[in-house]
Amino acid sequence: MSEEKTELELLKDGLFLKNKHFSLCRSEDEVKAADKFCEGYKAFLNTAKTERECNRWIAEKAEKNGFVPFDPAKKYAPGDKVYLNNRGKALILAVIDKKGVSEGAKIVASHIDSPRLDLKPSPLYEDSEIAYFKTHYYGGIRKYQWTTVPLSLHGVFVRRDGSSVTVSLGEKEGEPKFVITDLLPHLAKEQSKRTLSDGVRGEELNILVGSRPFKNDEGSESVKANVLRLLNEKYGIEEEDFISAELELVPAFPVCDIGFDRSMIGGYGHDDRVCAYPGFEALFDAQAPEHTSLMVLADKEEIGSDGNTGLNSAFLRYFIADLAKAEGLEGRHVLSKSECLSADVNACFDPTFPSVHDKNNAAFLNHGVVVTKYTGARGKSGTSDASAEFVGKVRKILNDGGVRWQTGEMGKVDEGGGGTVAMFVANLNVDVVDLGVPVLSMHAPFEVVSKTDVYSTYKACKAFFESK
Numbered sequence: 001m002s003e004e005k006t007e008l009e010l011l012k013d014g015l016f017l018k019n020k021h022f023s024l025c026r027s028e029d030e031v032k033a034a035d036k037f038c039e040g041y042k043a044f045l046n047t048a049k050t051e052r053e054c055n056r057w058i059a060e061k062a063e064k065n066g067f068v069p070f071d072p073a074k075k076y077a078p079g080d081k082v083y084l085n086n087r088g089k090a091l092i093l094a095v096i097d098k099k100g101v102s103e104g105a106k107i108v109a110s111h112i113d114s115p116r117l118d119l120k121p122s123p124l125y126e127d128s129e130i131a132y133f134k135t136h137y138y139g140g141i142r143k144y145q146w147t148t149v150p151l152s153l154h155g156v157f158v159r160r161d162g163s164s165v166t167v168s169l170g171e172k173e174g175e176p177k178f179v180i181t182d183l184l185p186h187l188a189k190e191q192s193k194r195t196l197s198d199g200v201r202g203e204e205l206n207i208l209v210g211s212r213p214f215k216n217d218e219g220s221e222s223v224k225a226n227v228l229r230l231l232n233e234k235y236g237i238e239e240e241d242f243i244s245a246e247l248e249l250v251p252a253f254p255v256c257d258i259g260f261d262r263s264m265i266g267g268y269g270h271d272d273r274v275c276a277y278p279g280f281e282a283l284f285d286a287q288a289p290e291h292t293s294l295m296v297l298a299d300k301e302e303i304g305s306d307g308n309t310g311l312n313s314a315f316l317r318y319f320i321a322d323l324a325k326a327e328g329l330e331g332r333h334v335l336s337k338s339e340c341l342s343a344d345v346n347a348c349f350d351p352t353f354p355s356v357h358d359k360n361n362a363a364f365l366n367h368g369v370v371v372t373k374y375t376g377a378r379g380k381s382g383t384s385d386a387s388a389e390f391v392g393k394v395r396k397i398l399n400d401g402g403v404r405w406q407t408g409e410m411g412k413v414d415e416g417g418g419g420t421v422a423m424f425v426a427n428l429n430v431d432v433v434d435l436g437v438p439v440l441s442m443h444a445p446f447e448v449v450s451k452t453d454v455y456s457t458y459k460a461c462k463a464f465f466e467s468k
């Protein structure tokens with residue numbers, strides 16, 4: 001048989017869009033490098049499960065890498081590394097470089113909040129001698145997925161006297177965990193007639209927290225009283241302190257490799273620690289960038305980016321204005337010349353549910369970081385829609401940097417869609433495009449990503465920071 005290619009094959013080779021599995025177009029060493037990179041990522045996932053924990057973890061790591069708290073009154077020199085900590089829930093890391101901010105900054109913006117269950121302001125109650133917490137879910141969850149899953153409690157109480165106490169319970173070996181119960185199939189006949197989205201309702205997401213009364217005292221609410229006694233002993237709190245608290249329930253299991261080939265990682269909160277981690281690691285590793293580089297780690301993305309730690313607030317704008325002022329410039333001039341990768345996950349094509357995707361415009365597992373020109377829903381509403389020119393520029397950076405990348409829409413045209421921080425950055429007159437890791441079972445308590453896609457996202461962010 002001839003090994004020569006036919007004319008048709010040559011034509012296809014030359015002109016067709018190539019979309020290939022990472023392992024089929026990269027060396028074995030690069031696959032190994034991806035696996036190695038993901039070991040660090042897994043450690044991050046296991047220790048930083050909420051926006052506050054991510055903030056602490058990243059700030060610590062930044063300090064180890066030479067970053068110091070930002071002082072707006074100071075003028076920084078090339079090579080200086082600073083970070084702004086926004087209320088312990090969001091961060092901006094910046095490396096000042098040769099050109100300062102006179103020609104704009106290179107920004108990677110990601111978010112460190114994930115879908116979860118928040119406690120209501122007055123959460124504790126007793127029903128039929130069982131104590132529960134009421135919750136209000138945070139972000140877009142499929143509620144039925146969050147029942148019968150072990151949960152841990154994270155967050156902070158601010159007490160009557162203004163002092164605060166940090167909570168993390170259910171992660172360490174031997175600590176108790178929490179759970180939401182569901183009906184047994186034998187008694188679920190009526191519940192099973194509900195639609196899937198209504199299968200478990202918001203007010204049914206009640207957390208099991210205790211079942212023993214105080215001593216052997218009989219009387220109403222003695223189980224609740226006992227839970228409060230234990231909370232008082234451990235955290236020094238009373239019931240009113242729940243009102244000035246932020247307490248979050250997240251899945252209590254650690255991450256793990258998935259598959260016989262260990263090619264994937266399963267765990268809670270990939271969205272969007274899976275883009276945040278490659279982003280800040282790329283910032284730490286970037287070689288001699290010419291432009292000032294910023295890694296923005298925002299909160300509140302899962303509920304629309306509103307609030308003073310979300311990217312719809314002014315904290316990024318103010319930070320840039322401070323950097324600009326130190327160089328005798330206006331913030332708006334710097335922003336107008338800046339470029340941003342909105343590092344956020346996208347839906348991964350799931351062969352079990354193919355009908356929600358347009359296969360030509362879907363992201364595939366192991367095909368690399370996904371460049372998403374626009375998100376939004378039904379007629380592109382609620383998106384920034386990156387320009388051809390900026391996508392062209394990013395595409396060249398990725399190709400020149402040997403980054404495995406693909407394009408992908410968030411499902412079929414009228415199927416769904418979604419939002420990211422891209423539009424809030426774009427609204428500051430910055431060129432922005434979305435880029436990130438494809439995720440299976442996104443927003444579920446246990447999400448799945450591919451290791452080579454995580455690594456490709458790191459390579460993409462690094463190439464962007466190092467670009468001219």
Ligand code: MN
Pocket residue numbers: 111271272301344345
């Ligand atoms: Mn996200």
Ligand code: MN
Pocket residue numbers: 271302443
């Ligand atoms: Mn999300």
